[in-house]
Amino acid sequence: MAIKAKPPFDAKAFLAKVGEGRSIGKYHKDQVVFTQGDPADSVFYIQKGKVKVTVISEQGKEAVVAMLGTSDFVGEGCLAGQTRRIATVAALAECVIVRLEKAAIIRVLHDEPAFSELFIAHLLTRTIRVEEDLIDQLFNSSEKRLARLLLLLANFGKEGKPEPVIAKISQETLAEMIGTTRSRVSFFMNKFRKLGFIEYNGGIEVHSSLLNVILHDQPQIKSGPDTDQEPR
Template sequence: MSSLPKSTRKQKGGVSFDPQQFLATVGVARTITQCPKDYKIFSQGDPAESVFYIQQGRVKLKVKSKQDKEAVIAILGAGDFLGEACLIGQTVCLATATAIAPSCILRIEKNEMLRVLHEERTFSDFFIPYVLSRNVRAQEDLVDQLFNSSEQRLARTLLLLANYGKEGTPETVVPEIN
């Protein structure tokens, strides 16, 4: 994830908005929780009322079907958001989020997050591309599952793992399978 931009625009009272400061500190409708390994941040079916930001650590998102089948849908790390679907009217959490390493998680109440997105362009300019890139990744994963052979899916997964945590522009790589 790229570093957050700093605003040069002054707010009322002469103080500029700093997205890094906003995501690093406790404040109005924001709390920080130190989560030990295996701590449930939220569970599937809980009310969706907040956005969470991973300051440190790693979080696993998993879903459970009515037939008790479980699937891990994402492993997220520092700099990632989760629970952002509440911003578009999602009323319940569709997944369970669990810390898989000791983690520091910022919880931002929905109304505060909406306020900041509307009033602070520097934050919106950071958050919107983040959400869109997650959406693109989900679409790529779906296409991969629907149309690629198991060998191609394995090759793609290995390439993604090789680039895990690396910043920069993604490279298009099409592996050849014999």
């Protein structure tokens, strides 16, 4: 009697279904997924939507340190010995998020090479992104940092099609992400719109031509005494 071969493990299907140690939740805009200081006992997988990751200092200053989207994991620090969350994660728009209990994700990482490959690829991508962010902060102007952030939010350069219209996001949040002031963000957003790189239509529509800001130096649009130079 022939023995039926075990079907190959489908990591995406595994993450799309409720099961042992897995639950799926819907989050509305600004709803908190987990809070800084909470017990770190699970990993989350973003099926749909975008979230922001923020950290609050002992002095009460808040900083946005990352924005994550579809197919990203968050909260994986619990697998490296973190017992408490070191950041707060909240939805930027309507989200569908899978919660994997620590024991459940450790089990599937151990048993299923296909899932391990998916998770390792995520970790490597995140590491590269952190390195790029650091280089961006050290060497690029605020104009280029803003252009890069908008392109990342629109998924340019990621697998699959870009999402040219990104959810409405405040200029204060954009300023926190790139380490500048809201007024500088406002100035550059107006500049990008005048040059046809972006449009406002409920959300922010990002055109691929915005890549020109990163790849080439663009002529400045004069606006009174304001210049592209700012103290770092």
